[in-house]
Amino acid sequence: MAKKVHVTTTVNGDEHEFLCETSQTLVDVLRGELELTGTKEGCSTGDCGACSVIFDGNLVCSCLVLAIEADGKSIETIEGMADGKELHPLQQKFLELNGLQCGICTPGILIAAKALLQRNPDPTETEIRFWLAGNLCRCTGYDKIIRSVLAAAAEMREG
Amino acid sequence: MATILEESGFSPDRKLKIVGTNPIKHDGPDKVVGRAKFGADLILPGMLFGKILRSPHPHAVLKSIDISKAEALPGVKSVVTREDFPELPRGTQWGNLSRNIMAREKVFYEGHAVAAVAATSESIAKKALKLIDIEYEVLPHVIDPIEAMKPDAPILHDDLRTKGVEGAEDKPTNVVERLDLAMGDVEKGFAEADVVIEREFDSQPMHQGYIEPQGCVASYGEDGGIEVWCCNQGTHAYRDQIAAILETDSSKIRVSQSEMGGGFGGKVGFYIEPVAIVLSRMARRPVKVVLTRNEVFRSTGPVAATRSRIKMGATKDGRIVAAEAELVFQTGAFTGSMFFNGPMAMFTRYALENIKTVSYEVVSNRPKVAAFRAPCVPQIVFGVEGIVSELADKLGMDPIDFRLKNAAEEGYTTLYGVTFGRIGFVETLEAAKKCDHYTSPVPEGHGRGVAAGFWFNRGGDTTGSLTITPDGSVTILLGTSDVAGSRVSICMMAAEELGVPLDKVRAVLGDSSALGNNRVTAGSRTTFSSGMVIIDSARQAIAELVKRAAEIWDVPEEGVVFGDGYCRPSSSNVGEFEPLSIAEIAAKTSVSHGAISGHSEMNVTGEGPGFGLHIVDVEVDKETGRVDIKRYTVVEDAGKAIHPQQVEGQYQGGAVQGVGWALNEAYVYGEDGRLQNSSFLDYRMPVASDVPMIDTVIVEVPNPKHPYGLRGVGEVPVVPTLGAIGNAIGNAIGVRPQSLPMSPPRLLELIDKVDNNGGNGS
Known part of the structure; x- marks a missing residue:
């Protein structure tokens, strides 16, 4: 069997080293080797967005990134979204406005919404809907998700 | 003493402090930070990874399976096939279940499991699957249910x-x-009719589409004890059915509940758990099995495809006098579609006297159908509600007025023999008529449709416990799985009963050994039924609190009353005592008298039927056939919304699932009997940009048989969706579609037909 590859990467500000097979995906290593199971795998084809992470500043589906590509990169997952005990305003609004039902899509949606608000702090409903079109949710019908993002954006603008 | 089932204590005048508010659910914070553990999230020491080999053929005899090369691969710890499962009689419930999770004599659909491997890594397990040699004798297959019914x-x-x-x-x-x-007598009914409409309809299977693929970890212990961690809609059902097909005792199996990443009926039954258990038994190590999305589509239950012929007649004054239907339900490779719900629910909401239905359940070479919100009902109601609106049009009546004229009310005896108690269909229709959406004019170029729906709602076998801890806070043990927030709703009812703040009450989901039996979370039963046993448990705890306060004060029990979290003397004649809080009584007596607790198990009855009406505005692009949902309103009777935000969430989520089923979702098979769209790219579920905000109107006609009046809200929100969207499209293009999904190519065909012929028709 081919030898595993040594990878050094930064996840949520912490340096991690791991060994992986060249065919392993980033989501596989995040969940398996690093035990960061907050990132979910829903389809493995980049269609559901449950595995969304921020990869060197870009929103990606971690099922479409090879783990070896993470070498020297900086990754942000749902586990790094809250500032210690302080929830991110998006997390808080999702709780207050019931922007989640079962919660399986929630980490991916929160990460994607955070990436949106970094780029556009005042998105319209339509902009949010199109930005989040890569994140499937089967429970909510999206209504309360969109409202949660709008409310969080408003709160963040007020600082 | 009257039980809670005989005397719910429902009082419309009761002042509520917690029920009816929108607190943050207790399971929410862990879910927004990524700490909540779902089926695939458990990691155990020494854990192996299991993968399942699946048939490429839709129908074949499984002649031989050679696993020797796979077994020899380093890192492979166990390989299982049909030989490792008890051979149960064919055609029986357990024989069918066993053969569905691991093929025995034949494979019945592409994706049918034929072998499985556990190895030290997923990649080794995948390699091992390729080393398994299987000899198939390929047989002719049949996909379409009507074809499957033919003699040849x-x-x-x-x-x-x-x-x-x-x-x-x-x-x-x-x-x-x-x-x-x-x-009744349909012939007599149709003879009275001034207008009769008869149409044929068909629907395709859609998948439940839960975002979390099935995932489990099973560990077979050295004493034969089995631990299973998995996402499921009912630990006890899983336990008992696993015991039946592995021929072991239920008591040896402990099924734990992970958080559930969506089920919608699709996780009422299992696929992977027995396979993981047998892999673990042979490897003597824990085994994790997680399905891929492709496997979820190819091997877990979609809903039933249907064909229907429906005929309804009405008099000039707007009374529906007869209804008749012939229905075919495709159940996949094995029976179990719950097709009987279709004929039972299809007309129920209208006070019809003359109904005749004939229904068939048919097997074909597709994955076994599983439950989905209101199983086998929405796809049939699609046709009924199309005809009801068409009758209203023909009679020149407003579609809601026509439904009001025929609405069932208290005292109506249904086709299945149940006489309705207090129901809220009339109130639901009246609320719909008054709502902002319906009173606004239909924008130029849009089509508006309405449709109604009904679901029985369910009760059933339920157990739960409530304990007051020595500090006065409250723990609840539930045996029903929480698919979207039932835990907090049940805690809210307990807090209301006990008069304590909600943050003093916490519920945990017990495993299958922690509590007695609980029927699966399905049919809109959990908040209702688990709520009922927990309210009962709380009332038992209150009786004990009163007893202990009486003892502390040395007065008769009748001299103590409980309210707002305190025991008080019932009058000044009893004596002058400072009120005792729950915490004070618990602190004083938990050691001397044991914990203050309540435990309840019952076959919960008294479920209140639910009714809804949906209003949809659509725009149809006549060049492309694309449908844009412009506005959507769900009006539904919840009985009582315990947590209104969550009720709205059920309404909104149900509506959007229906949008997918109505417009896009379908299983597409090739001539070779293989599924062609087993990914989220090709099987397109609604995304955020496909839908508008979904408005909701919560109607509250309390169920008198529940202490807070609730009915259940999980199923009804899907039932009217297909009909409402169909009727809206019909009004936009001039002809009502009769085939699901109402996809662009099909709509273009209909638009062409209207352009060429004009008018409605089939």
Whole structure:
């Protein structure tokens, strides 16, 4: 069997080293080797967005990134979204406005919404809907998700 | 003493402090930070990774399986096939279940499991699957249910004979059952009718589409004890069914509940757990099995495809006088579609006297159908509500007025023999008529449609416990799985009963050994039924609090009353005592008298039927056939919304699932009997940009048989969706579609037809 590859990467500000097979995906290593199971795998084809992470500043589906590509990169997952005990305003609004039902899509949606608000702090409903079109949710019908993002954006603008 | 079922204590005047508010659910914070553990999230020391080999053929004899090369691969710890499962009789409930999770004599659909491997890594397990040699004898297959009913169709199960047909020939068939349900005299009814409409409809299977693929970890202990961690809609059902097909005792199996990443009926039954258990038994190590999305589509239950012919007649004054239907339900490779719900619910909401239905359940070479919100009802109601709106049009009546004129009310006896108690269909229709959406004019170029729906709601076998801890806070143990927030709703009812703040009450989901039996979370039963046993438990705890306060004060029990979290003397005659809080009584007596607790188990009855009406505005692009949902309103009777935000969430989520089923979602098979769209790219569920905000109107006609009046809100929100969207499209393009999904190519065909012929018609 081919030898595993040594990878050094930064996840949520912490340096991690791991060994992986060249065919392993980033989501596989995040969940398996690093035990960061907050990132979910829903389809493995980049269609559901449950595995969304921020990869060197870009929103990606971690099922479409090879783990070896993470070498020297900086990754942000749902586990790094809250500032210690302080929830991110998006997390808080999702709780207050019931922007989640079962919660399986929630980490991916929160990460994607955070990436949106970094780029556009005042998105319209339509902009949010199109930005989040890569994140499937089967429970909510999206209504309360969109409202949660709008409310969080408003709160963040007020600082 | 009257039980809670005999005397719910429902009082419309009761002042509520917690029920009816929108607190943050207790499971929410862990879910927004990524700490909540779902089926695939458990990691155990020494854990192996299991993968399942699946048939590439839709129908074949499984002649031989050679696992020797796979077993020899380093890192492979166990390989299992049919030989490792008990051989249960064919055609029986357990024989079918066993054969569905691991093929025995034949494979019945592409994706049918034929072998499985556990190895030290997923990649080794995948490699090992490729080393398994299987010899198939490929047989002709049949996908379409109507084709499957034909006399010369390929036969799936040669021992199958149709149930419900007297004097049926003793020869193999794909028709599992014929069910006749009728009341009154339809011939007489149709003779009175001034307008009769008869149409044929068809629907395709959609998948439940939960975002979390099935995932489990199973560990077979050295004493034969089995631990299973998995996402499921009912630990006890999983336990008992696993015990049945592995021929072991239920008591040896402990099924734990992970958080559930969506189920919608699709996780009422299992696929992977027994496979993981047998892999673990042979490897003597824990085994994790997680399905891929492709496997979820190819091997877990979609809903039933249907064909229907429906005929309804009405008099000039707007009374529906007769209804008749012939229905075919495709159940996949094995029976179990719950098709009987279709004929039972299809007309129920209208006070019809004359109904005749004939229904067939048919097997074909597709994955076994599983439950989905209101199983087998929305796709049939699609046709009924199309005809109801068409009758209203023909009679020149407003579609809601026409429904009001025919609405069932208290005292109506249904086709299935139940006489309705207090129901809220009339109130729901009246609220719909008054709502902002319906009173706004239809924008130029849009089509508006409405449709109504009904679901029985369910009760059933339920157990739960409540304990007051020595500091006065409250723990609740539930045996029903929480699919979208039932835990907090149940805590809210307990807090209301006990008069304590909600943050003093916490519920945990017990495993299958922690509590007695609980029927699966399904049919809109959990908040209702688990709520009922926990309210009962709280009332038992209150009785004990009163007893202990009486003892502390040395007064008779009758001299103590409980309210707002305190025991007080019932009058000044009893004596002058400072009120005792729950915490004070618990602190004083938990050691001397034992914990203050309540425990309740019952077959919960008294469920209140639910009714809804949906209003949809659509725009149809006549060049492309694309449908844009412009506005959507769900009006539904919840009985009582315990947590209104969550009720709205059920309404909104149900509506959007229906949008997908109405417009896009379908299983597409090739001539070769293989599924062609087993990914989220090709099987397109609604995304955020496909839908608008979904407005909701919560109607509250309390269920008098529940202490807070609740009915259940999980199923009804899907039932009217297809009909409402169909009617909206019909009004936009001039002809009502009769086939699901109402996809662009099909709509273009209809638009062409209207352009060429004009008018409605089939």
